[in-house]
Amino acid sequence: LVKGNAYIDSIVSASADTTPSKDLTPLQVAQQLHAFFHQSALALKRQFGISHADARAVVAACPECARVMPIQNMGVNPRGLQSRSLWQSDVTEFAPFGVLRYIHVTVDTCSKAIWATPM
Template sequence: LVEGNAYIDQVESAVSTVSALTPLQQTHKCQAFFHQSTSGLQAQFDITKAEARAKVAACPHHAHISPIQDQGVNPRGLQPRQIWQSDITEFPPFGKLKYVPVATCSQAIWATSH
């Protein structure tokens, strides 16, 4: 019980000191604990996209995450890291789901709506 109370006191004091920090300092502490994305940091702390990217890039835990691939390439297939070329076509009768991805590397005719 005593250890639990001591832990809660530490957490409470950490929370009270966070509110006294500048937005960039709050961003650093929050990103170090929650490992948020740039858009999450930007929305929560009202900082610029460049500042949010700098905070995420400085985090050692995000260093192993590979960058997002360019549009038009979907990692799929039967083997690891096999890439299929794909295309997007528009089918207006589907309404909100009008953008339909189409695989362009195979002979199969297959389209799904997302």
Template sequence: VKLRAMALAFSLFTGPVNIVTDSAYAPNLVFCLDKAIASHVSNQVLSEVLLNLWNFIQSHMEPYFILHLRSHTNLPGFFVEGNAVADGLVSAVALGPIPNLKEQAVLSHQFFHQGHKALRQQFQLSHAEARSILASCPDCQGNYVPSFYGTNP
């Protein structure tokens, strides 16, 4: 996202440009990319972004400056305030729509593999919904013991 934003800035502004970013990786990469020769990158999307950015840097005749700003700081100043506004705008677009609670529970369980009680408490699911998430998880198949309500084992 940061590299695409930099490429967009270079494409929109043909004159001198100042770019402020909270990514330490992006300015260091651009500093090296300025003097680099394009080679093969296995990730196709990243390769296209890097090549696009490299072309914009090579064709940019005016000076440019990229400032790294530490993110999530509470220091005063317009750089920090502007960064907070930009982060809010970008994160809303990058994250996309938030799934409903059951979908969130499934995604959470796929990553953390928490038990049915934790799923019920965290996502306000019914007992049956939480148990069905555990039952459908291939990694938890050996750990899941179905219980039957209303019967005495």
């Protein structure tokens, strides 16, 4: 039992070493730590002071994140020029509502009026 525990401890502590080397650039450190923690591009940019393009490149190069998190283009939500001309809708889940736990939310982009109905 003691030998087994020592063996498992050596494997776990070897794989959990996330301390970056002192002679690496901030981009290389970001790549190393992203491979372990899988932070977002914005988190990498803030934590390591790298450019947004470099941070997005690190996330895009990660095979694990490519399967899970598509990189979305930064954009602007359109705004209607007059009331009731352009609407945005979404459905979300709120479990405490029980049977009617899904909520359909619609927003008028001009007036910012919100209409929410349980489903």
